[in-house]
Amino acid sequence: MKLHATINGRKRVLEIQPGDVLLDTLRDHDFISVRRGCDSTSCGVCTILVEGKPVPSCTYLSARAEGKTITTVEGVQDHAARLAGFFGGEGADQCGFCNPGIALSVYALSNEAPDADEDTIRHYLTGHLCRCTGYHSQVQAVKKYLEGLK
Amino acid sequence: MKKTNVVNTFNPSIDGKGIMMGRKAFTEDFAPKDALIIKVMRSPHAFAKITHIDVSEAKKLPGVEIVLTHKDFKRNAYTRAGQGYPEPSPHDKFVLDEYVRHVGDEVCAVAAVDEATALKALDAIKVDFEVYDPVLDFEGAKDHKVRVHPEDDIHEMFPIGFDPKRNLAAAYHMEIGDVGKTLDDSDVVVEESFHTTPQAHAMMEPHAVHAEIDYNDRLLMFSSTQTPFHVRRILSQTLEVPIHKIRVIKPRVGGGFGGKQALHGEMLCAAVTLRTGKASKMVYTRKEVFESTYSRHRMRLDFKIGATKDGKITALDVYGLSDTGAYGEHALTVYMVTGSKVLPLYNKVDAVRFHGDIVYTNRMPAGAFRGYGAVQGNFALESIIDMLAEKLGMDPVELREKNMIKEGETSKIFEVMGEGTEGTAMDMESCKLEYCLKRGLELTDWRGKHPKKVEDSKVRSVGMAIAMQGSGIPFIDMGAATIKLNDDGFYNLTIGATEIGQGSDTVLAQIAAEALGCELKHVVVYSSDTDLTPFDTGAYASSTTYVSGNAVYKAASKLRDMMIREAARMLKCDVESIDFDGRTFTDSSGSSVTLSKLSNTLTYNDEQQQLTATHSYVGHKSPPPFMAGFVEVMVDRETGEFDILDYTSVVDVGTTINPKLAQGQIEGGIVQGIGMATYEEYHMSKKGKNITGDFLNYKIPSQKEINRLRTEFADSYEDSGPYGAKSAGEIGIDPPPAALANAIYNATGVRITTLPITPEKILMGIKQKEKDRQ
Structure with a gap:
């Protein structure tokens, strides 16, 4: 079957199977920033934006994305590069496996709650597990990033 | 320490931006699209023998x-541990075996054009098992009537106490002085047994590997490993490939x-590609990471501590039982670190004994994990120190101050205990533990808060622990670096050292840049490629900054001397008269040549x-790095629930080459330690099946x-380290379990001796x- 979707601003028609999930569909089409950390919607690594909202792509059926707008980090490169500066500034980028997913959630956060305080940031990013940083530096980085947008 | 320009200054990691932007970086990103997909049938039984296996339908x-x-492999026992050679772990594993020894152990493997076909093929394989009663209770494993390893073609590489007839993967004994008499x-005397549980590494990237035969007819493998050079050697030895x-x-x-020190998918992936000539790929599912790799060792530590009535600690006596599960990966060495990187904290004792057994069970194997035994030992030691203080009627901080190791001192343990071998005597040339303790007390207002403050049904309390670790394994861990001068005066740094997210590429480039006097951006790093980079044992044992960092410093200094010699030739002056500031070589007469000119001339024009x-x-x-960790909690006495309000650390890692990255290492360790202390635990069914195999249950x-995490570094300089550095990778994980147990005791009078520390307990x-009071 065919999936018609707008991926990173470009209309695409992708061949999919009924049981496919977006994580595999996107990776198969070289959106390699989307990576697998688990298979149970519980780590946040595979986060993408569908209609601007962060969703885990490991359990999002590709067919469900018919007609929708999908964003991966490949589609928000300037944002990711800028955010990386703040992560670097706080020493918040260790292995980085979870960072493209976090970048997308922060992108959504900056639209939904640009004035987010530390608690809100923590709450918003709770779905992103990270085993490297201890989180403190991530929160500081995101806080400074949001302040920098003002 | 003299002023530095690149080390001990703020520098963001050199690779963070590209990774945030989602560029190709991780193992799976480089896999050929046509790679065969490998799937493994995992044992549903904790212990069984494969009596019949029919793969005809699958084929x-x-x-x-x-x-x-198992019929397709020559029986060639090896260890997956991923250590130097000869390994201190028993060779007790086969690529595939007729026995399966834990739920999740490999039964057989399939490689197919896609995942669906591979899974279908696994379903078509018929296996008959002879199922045995498994050995699941590690406290009854030694001399159990069931032998986890009944086969006779397994062996130790040198004496480690390996005795599979008794279910012993290893055993250890050492005694300094007369412990019995001293006690x-x-x-x-205070006596207590402490229990720790296995912990999952839970790194975000599951283990991944892919292989192909390249145009030179060689096996080319990409692996998410911490030990690429060990992987090459172990593949060669086990599969008998040159x-x-x-x-x-x-x-x-x-x-x-x-978790990626050992070989996990590499062996089967290599075997598939070598036999088919085709590219293949194996990526672990999260469930496989949880149940088919390895965890931290479960331990029971029986501790005795003696003291005089005025608070001089006289003796430490520890017997430990460690559960290595189905295979003895890191069995001996993890257990030895439980003593060797813990007990020297109290170096003024008259006698110390440390002994124990590391037993096989039919559980998931245990292996290397940040802290490497020290975190278990620290939980026991730093808990019993607080217990001793109470019995003596002494302040626990004062008891520590009086007895702990200090700068210039040593411990006999360093000489007696190494990792699998004898140790190396050393004095503590840098040890700012006294400062760490004092500063931590100030930062946390300890005197104002210790031991507790009752607020209605809740109690606010504090607890603390001190810790040490090491910086590499002396006379065993080797790192090497090559630096090359390019035209226009930039450098390539190639290192065997293994960047796994801890920031070693950045830190090692900083060391090179400092030694060469250049900017960080002019050092281009390439690491961990067994064809192109020099050897390194790998990313483990807190070795990279100290061991590989020293190699980088020495290589850079050597290149600097070579460049000065060429500049002297060009300027027709003595080498001694050249001054090099990183950009320009100037002789005593004031004549000069820039690095750019020198390098271009050497590349294109003259000699x-x-x-x-x-x-x-x-x-x-x-x-050893040292630290003091302080936790403040709010405990609800009606429910047992608690919140961690603050966790403050003061740490002596020598000079921080990159302060922000060092802080990241400490804080990441602390939070991992808090997970271990508070709820991380594998739960097994009665038949030995892991029921915590995903992030929903584990x-x-x-x-x-954590509401607040504060980390400070002591001003410290280790003369033997590069620019004064020691290690930072592991130590952060050590103090949380004991610090928290002590805080909970201070709040409630309940001494938790079995991790994790849960509200229920x-x-x-x-x-x-x-x-008891009634």
């Missing part, structure tokens, strides 16, 4: 390329924590040559665990105390 399926069972003569026919590349690794320097380093000591800390303790 007939279109798209199935190869099916591998008898002590005014006060080592020169193997190239292992480690791309960016998405976290390791010891053309390539300047390259290689240096290697093997540590002659393992200077919880790791999330954003909301606290509440049951409170109820028990109430009952």
Whole structure:
């Protein structure tokens, strides 16, 4: 079957199977920033934006994305590069496996709650597990990033 | 310490931006699209023998390329541990075996054109098992009637106490002084048993590997490993492929924590590609990471501590039982670190004994994990120190101050205990533990808060622990670096050292830049490729900054001397008269040549040559980092629930080459330690099946665990380290379990001796105390 979707601003028609999930569909089409950390919607690594909202792509059926707008980090490169500066500034980028997913959630956060305080940031990013940083530096980085947008 | 420009200054990691932007970086990103997909049948039984296996139907399926069972491999015992050679771990594993020894152990493997076909093929394989009663209780494993390893073609590489007839993977004994007599003569003796549980590494990137045969007819493997050079050697030895026919590349690794020190998918992936000639790929599912790799060792530590009535600690006596599960990966060495990187904290004792057994069970194997035994030992020691202080009627901080190791001192243990071998005597040339303790007390207002403050049904309390670790394994861990001068005066730094997210590429480039006097951006780093980079044992044992960092410093200094020699030739002056500021060589007369000019001339115009320097380093000591950790909690006495309000650390890692990255190492360790202390635990069914095989059931800390995390570094300089550095990778994980147990005790009077420290255990303790009072 065919999936018609707008991926990173470009209309695409992708061949999919009924049981496919977006994580595999996107990776198969070289959106390699989307990576697998688990298979149970519980780590946040595979986060993408569908209609601007962060969703885990490991359990999002590709067919469900018919007609929708999908964003991966490949589609928000300037944002990711800028955010990386703040992560670097706080020493918040260790292995980085979870960072493209976090970048997308922060992108959504900056639209939904640009004035987010530390608690809100923590709450918003709770779905992103990270085993490297201890989180403190991530929160500081995101806080400074949001302040920098003002 | 003299002023530095690149080290000990703020520098963001050199690779963070590209990774945030989602560029190709991790193992799977580089896999050929046509790679066969490997799937493994996992044992549903904790202990069984494969009596019959029929793969004929699976082989007939279109798209199935190869099916591998134990019959397809020569019996060649090895260890997956991923250590230097000869390994201190027993060779007790086969690529595939007729026995399966834990739920999740490999039965057989299939490689097919896609995942669906591979899974279908696994379903078509018929296996008959002879199922045995498994050995699941590690406390009854020694001399159990069931032998986890009944086969006779397994062996130890040198004496480690390996005795599979008794279910012993290893055993250890050492005694300094007369412990029995010293304890008898002590005014006060405290005795307690402590239990720790296995912990999952839970790195975000599951283990991944892919292989192909390249156009030179060699095996080219990409692996998410911490030990690419060990992988090359172990593949060669076990599969009997000449080592020169193997190239292992480690791309960016998405976290390791010891979990990727061992070989996991590499052996089957190599076997599939060698036999089919086709590219193949194996990526672990999260469930496989949880149940088919390895965890931290479960331990029971029986501790005795003696002291005089005025608080001089006289003796430490520890017997430990460690559960290595089905295979003895890191069995001996993890257990030895439980003593060797813990007990020297109290170096003024008259006698110390440390002994124990590391037993086989039919549980998931245990292996290397950040802290490497020290975290278990620290939980026991730093808990019993608080217990001793109470019995002596002494302040626990004062007891520590009086007895702990200080700068310039040593411990006999360093000489007696190494990792699998004898140790190396050393004095503490840098040890700022006294400062760490004092500063931590100030930062946390300890005197104002210790031991507790009652607020209605809740109690606010504090607890603390001190810790040490090491910096590499002396005379064993070797790192090497090569630096090359390019035209226009920039450098390539190639290192065997293994970046796994901890920031080693950045830190090692900083060391090179400092030694060469250039900017960080002019050092281009390439690491961990067995064809192209010099050797390194790998990312483990807190070795990279200290061991590999020393190699980088020495290589850079050597290249600097070579460049000065060429500049002197060009300027027609003595080498001694050249001053080099990183950009320009100037002689005493004021004549000069820029590095850019020198390098371009050497490349294109005159006496053309390539300047390259290689240096290697093997540590002659393992200077410990030290730290003090302080936790403040709010405990609800009605429910046993608690919140961690603040966690403050003061740490002596020598000079921080990159302060922000060092802080990240400490804080990441702390939060992992808090997970271990509070809820991380494998739960097994009665038949030995792991029922915590995903992040829904095995919880790791999330954003909301800790309200405040504060980390400071002591001003410290380790003379033997590069620019004064020691290690930072492991130590952070050590103090949280004991610090928290002490805080909970201070709040409730309940002494938790079995991790994790859960509200249920606290509440049951409170109820028990109430009952005892009635």
